Amino acid sequence: MLGGLMPFVGRERELRRLTELLARPPSVVLLGGEAGVGKTSLLRELGRPLLVGRCHPMRFPFGPVVEALSGSSPPPGLNPVTGALRPLLPEFGPLLPLAPPPVQDAQVERHRLFRAVLALLDALQPVTLVVEDVHWIDDDSRELLSFLSRRLPERAALVLTYRPEDLAFPLAALRSQLSPDVTHTQLTLGPLDEQETALLGKHLLAGYPEPPDLWRSTLGVPFAIEELARALADGGLPGATPPAVRDAVLVRLEGLSAAGRRVVQAAAVLDEPSGEPSLAAVAGLPPEQAERGLAEALRRGLLREYPRRTYGLRQPLARQAVYESITPATRRRLHHRVEAPAEPRGAVSPREEQVIRLAAEGLTNREIAETLFLSPRTVEVHVANALRKLGLTSRRQLPKDLGGLLTDPGSHSTSPALTQSTAEV
Structure with a gap:
């Protein structure tokens, strides 16, 4: 039976590149790759604190950014404008300033909310904000990310992960709006090669009498490799389709x-x-x-x-x-x-x-x-x-x-x- 995190195999070059980019803030990194190729696993290997929020098919307004910020620890002495975040982050009640008085203009209220997120990131820096699965991003979060990407604090980084096949988020428009002071790079994560697949299979199926050729069935997609290895370790037939892979397809x-x-x-x-x-x-x-x-x-x-x-x-x-x-x-x-x-x-x-x-x-x-x-x-x-x-x-x-x-x-x-x-x- 498999358990724990999947071993990290075959991503050393991509990890070095991502580490280099995040070491030169302010920076925006667009990390693409098909479903199950290992984008989240790569981020996990960075070995640095990350504020991570995920987009969902249901598309909650500001959902991924609120999720990411809820994992932070706001310091004392915050900018008064961060009080505008009280309705979105009630768990931070005593840590945030009092909410500013409401205004009648919805656009002014929206701009104040965007400034509040920016002020909180400024107070949290050095900080890396990760928004995963932006192919499912809601319109409000998309506008907020566009705002943040042009005004990132000097020790802040923004990482967006996405599946190219599902992408509706206008990455080209985002790149065109970035400030010249913000480093921006697009990385694409591909499948593992045949040797890397064999190595990962060896880790996952340690003790299996005769590890099968996982490459022919998976073509190096880590999610498929892991699920196939899990099925085999649990006594499944070598030719059977793992349920998780079948359901995803x-x-x-x-x-x-x-x-x-x-x-x-x-x-x-x-x-x-x-x-x-x-x-x-x-x-x-x-x-x-x-x-x-x-x-x-x-x-x-x-x-x-x-x-x-x-x-x-x-x-x-x-x-x-x-x-x-x-x-x-x-x-x-x-x-x-x-x-x-x-x-x-x-x-x-x-x-x-x-x-x-x-x-x-x-x-x-x-x-x-x-x-x-x-x-x-x-x-x-x-x-x-x-x-x-x-x-x-x-x-x-x-x-x-x-x-x-x-x-x-x-x-x-x-x-x-x-x-x-x-x-x-």
């Missing part, structure tokens, strides 16, 4: 439009990264709807773009979670579209497109068969059919980038491009 899937969900389901059934025409065909969507659904799935971080203009789930565990959520009847229809020849018959089917893309990368029929879990004979048939439909006589004629060949009817072949079925899932 399905919550994001439910947030998509119908077209977005169908494109993601098609990607899960295709398994290997596939081109937009194949995704549209398997999803049963006309091109315009498939394009919008794909764009949404990419923007929300469920799908990612791979080389050669192909698209797929971000990691195998996510693909597995989506695949398992598809009802049996719908799954059968999706699989039928993968294997069925496209209409008109001159077009390349989704399975043929997968095979021909791997052939263009130089894989042999046996290597393609192993990748797609097909027989070498089936691969041979698919290659031959795809070459014929594309008007080619040899796989040596395949270009490295098949995008134009598969989507432009006039590029190499008189055969029409892959045509999407419009049958409903």
Whole structure:
């Protein structure tokens, strides 16, 4: 059974960089990275006092800033304007000056509240204010952070964490408003590499008889690594999807439009990264709807773009979670579209497109068969059919980038491009 904090692995360079930036206040650091990549863990390793507040999907007015300030210890002799914080921080009642008399103008009252937060930060410095998950920030907190970022005290730092795939907070506008005296930097945290993943797995599964290859299932996302290791340590089957990973993926899937969900389901059934025409065909969507659904799935971080203009789930565990959520009847229809020849018959089917893309990368029929879990004979048939439909006589004629060949009817072949079925899932 796993317990305690996850070991800190593979973030030494990012930690040094973040430490350097916070050592030169006033500074603003924008720390981005996909869900579960380890932004909070990185901040925890700073080894310095932090005032941390978190944004929530419910978006409470001033919620993250109030949460952060409630963890502070106000010193005596505060600026009288900090009394305006009494309604937001009642737990500090005796420590704050008396509230100033109310004013009739709401904008003046708001400005006084913003000045009160700034005055409290000034009294608390040196101070690092951290607002996590600003992709969920409420409008009031967003305006307050914009105000603070332009007027940070000389020994204060502001750190904002966010998921790029969910971001609505205008980071570009915030950066453009910063004072020249404020250092500002944007850091992006990526997944762990294969060696770092193995090291983290070794820590998490100490004593496990034969630690599995966690990289293939997680692609280095620490949250997925930890949850998979936890499931294995608790006696789970190696191939099972950890419940926490499954739930996180399905919550994001439910947030998509119908077209977005169908494109993601098609990607899960295709398994290997596939081109937009194949995704549209398997999803049963006309091109315009498939394009919008794909764009949404990419923007929300469920799908990612791979080389050669192909698209797929971000990691195998996510693909597995989506695949398992598809009802049996719908799954059968999706699989039928993968294997069925496209209409008109001159077009390349989704399975043929997968095979021909791997052939263009130089894989042999046996290597393609192993990748797609097909027989070498089936691969041979698919290659031959795809070459014929594309008007080619040899796989040596395949270009490295098949995008134009598969989507432009006039590029190499008189055969029409892959045509999407419009049958409903």
